[in-house]
Amino acid sequence: MAVGVPETDVFAAADAVLARGERPTVERVRLELGRGSPARVGALLDQWWGHLAERLRGETRLPTLPAEVSQSFVAIWQQAMLLAEGVAEQALAERRAVIEAERLQVAAVEDEARQLIAKARQQVAAAQAAQHTAETRLADLELLLVQHQTQLADQKSRCTELAEERRVAVQEVTVLRQELQVAQQQLIHERDTATAYLRGIEDRAHREVDRAREESRLAAAQLKIVTRQHGQLRQRLDTVLSQLLEAQQVAAAEKARASTLEQQLVRPTRARRTKAKPTKSKSKAAAQAETPGSGC
Known part of the structure; x- marks a missing residue:
């Protein structure tokens, strides 16, 4: 998903979730948007909750109404504000929990990455040692190969000499027979x-x-x-x-x-x-x- 989603889109998505009677959360807003990173949406959602409180306080300035209606509406409005603040606090707590979980996950990933890096370094060191050993072994094998080739050449020369000696011996044996x-x-x-x-x-x-x-x-x-x-x-x-x-x-x-x-x-x-x-x-x-x- 893309990073850097506009705040207006996040605010609109949060309003849509609230209009459905659901509490706006990071996952619900992201599901409503269809995009956005959890960190970006969470930060903008915190701003949305702050703007929501200002919006609700602005709604208390009502036009002139009958006293009983005004008192009833104000009581309902205050109750809604209390509920909204509770919802906002709960959302903030959930957001903090999500951030903490993400922080722990990031820390675990970093720790795992450090372990992998250390293991990779060990593997690199072992590979370098194995390469050095292999190069030394290869040099020894090449030297041994040269020695074997020299011995093989000597043996071929000796075989040629023995074949000539055998031919001469066969001739001598034939003459003697x-x-x-x-x-x-x-x-x-x-x-x-x-x-x-x-x-x-x-x-x-x-x-x-x-x-x-x-x-x-x-x-x-x-x-x-x-x-x-x-x-x-x-x-x-x-x-x-x-x-x-x-x-x-x-x-x-x-x-x-x-x-x-x-x-x-x-x-x-x-x-x-x-x-x-x-x-x-x-x-x-x-x-x-x-x-x-x-x-x-």
Whole structure:
């Protein structure tokens, strides 16, 4: 509602309320006007009550009337004045009560406003402290982020180096596997050769043994008949037994060599280093094997 309503409008509204037989109050006058603040209407209503008393005193000056009528009218007028003064005092008391209530309300609002301001200041201080803490935390996080980024870059570089090392290691492993396969094939070939050689030696030894047995059997059969040849047969038997012993020794050496070659299957590096030696040993063993045979 607008503030600063004219006093004439307030006075007219108060007269209208009084004309209806109601006591003019702030709320009734404001309701009659349809506008006006309580403080403005209350102040003008106080003026209206003062003007009303002057208006009523002016009405006591009546024209010349019969004495009885004049006395009756004056008595009625005085009674109306008393009633009006009572109404005015009651209205003033109500107005004072309204003003006091409004003052208390304003004081409560001011107190609440002070509390809100104090609370707002506390909130502002807390917000500023939280902002400072957040800014400090943000700076720490930014520093931590830089450190993590540096560590991540180092880890990426290390991963690249490890990937290159892994690639080189894979190539080396591939080469070693190929060399191992070649060495295994060579060892298998040498083992097969040695096995065949040992079987040949064993077969020759078995044949020598069989022949020696046959000769021994013949010698035993002819012992009764050819007593003079006993010494020669005995010497020949000793020779055969010596050759058999040498053949068994060669067979044992070849078996040991075959066992060594089988163990070298899991050690291709040592097999490559000692690849020349078995060949020499093989030649030497072959030479040793051929020597007894030639004697036979």
